[in-house]
Amino acid sequence: MTMVSLNVNGHAHKVEADPDTPLLWVLRDDIGLTGTKFGCGVAQCGACTVHLDGQPARSCVTPATAVGGRKVTTIEGLQSKAAKAVQKAWIEHDVVQCGYCQSGQIMSATALLEQNPRPSDEDIDHAMAGNICRCATYVRIRAAIHAAAGQLSA
Amino acid sequence: MHPLMHALREQTLEELQAQVPASPPAPARDAPTGVTRRSVLASGAAGGLVVAIGWLPGSAQAVAGQGAEGRAAKAALVPNQFVSVGTDNLVTIVCKHHEMGEGNTTGLATLVADELDADWSLVRTEYAPADAKRYANLAFGTMQGTGGSTAIANSYLQYREAGATARAMLVSAAADAWKVPAGEIQARASVLTHASGKRATYGEMAAAAAKQAPPSKPALKTPEQFALMGRDRATPRVDSPSKCTGSAIYTGDVRLPGLLTAVIAFPPSFGAKMVSFDAAAAKKVKGVTDVVAVPEGVAVVARNTWAAMQGRRALKVTWDESAGASLDSDALLAHYRELAGQPGTPFAKPAAAPPTPAKTVEAIYEFPFLAHAPMEPQGCVAWLHDGTLETWAGHQFPTFDQMLAAKAAGLPVEKVKLHSLVSGGSFGRRANVWSDFTVAAVNVAVAIKGRAPVRLQYSREDDMSVGLYRPMMLHSLKVGLDGAGKVASWQHVIVGQSIVAGTPMAAMMVKDGVDPTSVEGVHPTSYDLPMMDGQLHDVALPVRPLWWRSVGNTHTAYVMETMMDRLARAAGQDPLAFRLALLEKNERAARTLKLVADKAGWGKAMPAGSAQGIALHESFGTAVAQVAEVTLKDGKVRVDKVWCAVDCGVAVNPDVIRAQMEGGIGFALGALYYSEIDLKAGRPQQRNFDRYRSLRIYEMPAIDVFIAPSTAAPTGVGEPGVPPLAPAVANAVVRAGGPDVLRLPFARAGLVQA
Numbered sequence: 001m002t003m004v005s006l007n008v009n010g011h012a013h014k015v016e017a018d019p020d021t022p023l024l025w026v027l028r029d030d031i032g033l034t035g036t037k038f039g040c041g042v043a044q045c046g047a048c049t050v051h052l053d054g055q056p057a058r059s060c061v062t063p064a065t066a067v068g069g070r071k072v073t074t075i076e077g078l079q080s081k082a083a084k085a086v087q088k089a090w091i092e093h094d095v096v097q098c099g100y101c102q103s104g105q106i107m108s109a110t111a112l113l114e115q116n117p118r119p120s121d122e123d124i125d126h127a128m129a130g131n132i133c134r135c136a137t138y139v140r141i142r143a144a145i146h147a148a149a150g151q152l153s154a
Numbered sequence: 155m156h157p158l159m160h161a162l163r164e165q166t167l168e169e170l171q172a173q174v175p176a177s178p179p180a181p182a183r184d185a186p187t188g189v190t191r192r193s194v195l196a197s198g199a200a201g202g203l204v205v206a207i208g209w210l211p212g213s214a215q216a217v218a219g220q221g222a223e224g225r226a227a228k229a230a231l232v233p234n235q236f237v238s239v240g241t242d243n244l245v246t247i248v249c250k251h252h253e254m255g256e257g258n259t260t261g262l263a264t265l266v267a268d269e270l271d272a273d274w275s276l277v278r279t280e281y282a283p284a285d286a287k288r289y290a291n292l293a294f295g296t297m298q299g300t301g302g303s304t305a306i307a308n309s310y311l312q313y314r315e316a317g318a319t320a321r322a323m324l325v326s327a328a329a330d331a332w333k334v335p336a337g338e339i340q341a342r343a344s345v346l347t348h349a350s351g352k353r354a355t356y357g358e359m360a361a362a363a364a365k366q367a368p369p370s371k372p373a374l375k376t377p378e379q380f381a382l383m384g385r386d387r388a389t390p391r392v393d394s395p396s397k398c399t400g401s402a403i404y405t406g407d408v409r410l411p412g413l414l415t416a417v418i419a420f421p422p423s424f425g426a427k428m429v430s431f432d433a434a435a436a437k438k439v440k441g442v443t444d445v446v447a448v449p450e451g452v453a454v455v456a457r458n459t460w461a462a463m464q465g466r467r468a469l470k471v472t473w474d475e476s477a478g479a480s481l482d483s484d485a486l487l488a489h490y491r492e493l494a495g496q497p498g499t500p501f502a503k504p505a506a507a508p509p510t511p512a513k514t515v516e517a518i519y520e521f522p523f524l525a526h527a528p529m530e531p532q533g534c535v536a537w538l539h540d541g542t543l544e545t546w547a548g549h550q551f552p553t554f555d556q557m558l559a560a561k562a563a564g565l566p567v568e569k570v571k572l573h574s575l576v577s578g579g580s581f582g583r584r585a586n587v588w589s590d591f592t593v594a595a596v597n598v599a600v601a602i603k604g605r606a607p608v609r610l611q612y613s614r615e616d617d618m619s620v621g622l623y624r625p626m627m628l629h630s631l632k633v634g635l636d637g638a639g640k641v642a643s644w645q646h647v648i649v650g651q652s653i654v655a656g657t658p659m660a661a662m663m664v665k666d667g668v669d670p671t672s673v674e675g676v677h678p679t680s681y682d683l684p685m686m687d688g689q690l691h692d693v694a695l696p697v698r699p700l701w702w703r704s705v706g707n708t709h710t711a712y713v714m715e716t717m718m719d720r721l722a723r724a725a726g727q728d729p730l731a732f733r734l735a736l737l738e739k740n741e742r743a744a745r746t747l748k749l750v751a752d753k754a755g756w757g758k759a760m761p762a763g764s765a766q767g768i769a770l771h772e773s774f775g776t777a778v779a780q781v782a783e784v785t786l787k788d789g790k791v792r793v794d795k796v797w798c799a800v801d802c803g804v805a806v807n808p809d810v811i812r813a814q815m816e817g818g819i820g821f822a823l824g825a826l827y828y829s830e831i832d833l834k835a836g837r838p839q840q841r842n843f844d845r846y847r848s849l850r851i852y853e854m855p856a857i858d859v860f861i862a863p864s865t866a867a868p869t870g871v872g873e874p875g876v877p878p879l880a881p882a883v884a885n886a887v888v889r890a891g892g893p894d895v896l897r898l899p900f901a902r903a904g905l906v907q908a
Contacts, residue, residue, distance in 0.1 A: 001440060017460075018440065018441075018460060018461070018464065020460075020464075021460045022460065025458060025459050025460040028406070028459070029415075029458040029459055029460070030458070032409065033400075034400070034403075034406070034407035034409075035399070035400020035401065036400070037404075037406075037529075037530070037578070038406060038459075038531070038611075039529050039530070039531070039614065039843075040614045040842055040843050041613060041614060041842075042614075042842055042843075042844060044842060044843035044844050045529065045614075045843050045848075047529060074400070075399065075400030076399070076400050076401075087398045087399065090394070090398045091390070091394045091395055091398055094390055094391045094394055094809060094810075094813065095394075095398075096255075096391065096393065096394050096397040096398065097255030097256065097257070097579075097813060097817055098254055098255030098528065098529060098530070098576070098577065098578045098579040098580075099255065099393065099396075099397030099398075099402055099576070099578070100404060100528075100529040100530045100577075100578025100579060101529045101578075102397050102398060103400045106398060124851070125851055125852035128851045129850050129851060129852055131851070132529070132843060132848045132849075132850065133529070133820075133851075134527060134528055134529050134579050134581070134821065134848060135255045135529075135579060135817045135820075135821070136816065136817045136818075136819070136820020136821050136823075136824070136849060136854065137813070137816070137817060137820075138820060138849075138850075138851040138854035139816050139820075139854060139856070139857055140813070140816070141851060142851065142854075
């Protein structure tokens, strides 16, 4: 066991964990942030997506000890203008169905818009390719990202 | 109507309970001892009768009215079990159905709120407790559960009447208070008004309304009077905000004091038996608290999820896998092909001896096992305390889950309280009569002697490899055309596992040896095919089969609708015209097909390598027709666009219907492209999303949905969007010059990059 220091959503946390423990389980079990979901455990589905210094990362395969000084942002800690636009567009388009993948979808979409405020369909395909939605809400995900982009540039 | 509904309607709750499958045998080793286990065994030995007695008078009431109905219990006006109005002006609607993404929470709330004339922004929802007496699915008769695309269809009058009753009581309270005739009072957006200037909110009138006698049969609106139903965007999804902020609570998010997490080492192959296990290494993993045998395998219990997973990795289990050693998908299909050549159980008999055909078209279709793979792997929290059991899960069949949880815990049913949570998808997976994850969680709780609440977590690999698959199926057809290109004979043999055989549904559903879920979509079919000669072979396997979004229609629609195109080609006719000639007695289906053809510009010129394909399928009382437009490039297929027409009666929430059609199309397309559970030596070869590919955003076509206007009672929406998609795409591929695919998925034919 080792002591892991993490900055999550702007708060400092110290957690005692097995050095291999994925960030996902530290967030969920130790820190109590359950918005980040477990879907596959092998970085295939994207349900566990968080931001490390603003970059999307699959927390299910990221050891908590590998985070280092990078700032962790989860769905609960989204604050940026892009994030708010994404969440608003998601609600306005009623993107969600079962909703289980949507934290990860929103994290990936937010990271995309923070770096590319006017993404093309190809940009969206590229940025969102790692996030599976078994309900197949993809048509609305695409529409909501375009809508959020429109709002950001308005 | 789906055959499941017919069957369940004809059974009483008590009959269902009496048929609850027996618990698996107790484990040979490490079985917990003492009172708890003895009571489990005693309960099991007594069979369903004990459960049934425990359920009967009064017990259901004892469970209801707690927790889930917390708001309702505190509300000022509670005219029935479905709606309450608080002095805070909030309307609370109790949903009897499980929300797995299909939008029924929003739909049920819409039905009540419309008749109540409630302000949508003041509507709240919660989920009903397990109580089949008050929350039965009326399509299932006396059982509480969600499935068969029945949620809105069965609730349509019940929930509207619940809202209308509350409204009538509020109006008559206002009439009393203001001393004016009730007929002069307006109720709109949660406010009561009178021409005299009197005004009260529902919250202000709720306590007085509670003293009014409810009307025996409240007047319902006519469709022209609907304020919310059928109005686009009038009723945004009630679960959107919580699901966009990470605050929605799924099973894995439940937190209780001292909560432990369990994972189970399940058998690695079908039919495998545990010989022994060595817990020493697992117990050395820091955080692991218990390693215990349960009927499902060996459970590793720990203080957190990672420790439980690491403990399971360290655990050594010796399995005897001999039973499943010969279980192999390719060998099974070879066996199915042999069976198809032999006489089976008739499911359709020709009206007259068929004439000798001028031309014969033959085809053999092969369909793989499919896993549901909802985004949220299965799990359940179980807490034994104070002589009671509480569970938290996506309880899709609360009646079965509660009965079987009680049996596993050795408790009377009224001592078992279910907390029904939203789930991260199901597609049929969570509706099973074994209540697999609920029972497994209770078994772990019993094995640790109820020391702490315990959350059982399936890994993705567990969820994908424990079975409960859409069964592997084979169809063998020989269809004759006469000289005019009309169908003259139709021989159709279906081979595969029955979904309901060996379950409590079998006795009522299987008629003359035929499980209707094996043949639905072929028989009955939308088309006028009185010459059909249908035969069925049921195959028994150690792999549990289960309904998978649209059940038998997952394979029958592909067969029927690609055969229609094949026959049209043989007859030299247009596929749309060929179908319409067989739909002269099915006006609604024909209309739906014409609607989609019109919207898609059927028959328009297409560039080389591109084509449209068309398909129609009726399921769950709903007609859906789709046109898929595809492009073939370097031998690979891309679906550019899908047009979808749907006739589902009154469109309660048009946007939810559109969403279900879009989602059904994407779900079906992913399965068509990639999905297959391939068995080798009894082991599933696909255990996670790396090899069980799912559709991704860049593969999703553009979709236009057209909802046929209707004032008929609503029919199913969650499943009917799935069946026509695969044949529409397959037909388009052939018309674009691609191969005629008879064995799914497309990845096998190299049409997509696996």
